[in-house]
Amino acid sequence: MLRILAARGVPVDGQARQRIGSCTDMATLDLWFDRALKATRLSEVLGDLAQ
Template sequence: MARRVLLWVGDEAVHEAAGRVLHSVMDAQRAEELMRSYGEQLIERGRQQGREEGREEGLSRGRAEYILRTLALRGVHADEAARERILGCTDVATLDRWFERSLNATTLSEVLDDLAQ
């Protein structure tokens, strides 16, 4: 239970206060073990979050590169601004829509312009 409370506590000052409370109610060795365990869990949580963000970024980047390759194969020139827009996009739905459009596009505007207008 105490470990769950420590994991929930994100503020450093509150974390330090929680550590002092632990030291006052249990022996120093057990409190240190609990705090070390807490630290290890925080590190692992950070690693997991980093892996997930990296995976999402990699998927977006891959989709963007496929769009650019498809446009190039179709003879559609993407200027630097368009390349940056495509490569900078992280919304998977938008990238998927652009990719589908790129399969038949003859101009860049057919891919990037909002067709709902």
């Protein structure tokens, strides 16, 4: 997912990178992945977790 966000030009800060990297819930990861495919901002992927 981080590669998709980078390819789309969406900046990911260290805190968000850690949150994504440490997530082990497959339903959450699937949701974030699907959102990342269309996102232009990190908040569109992580929702309230992103600043």
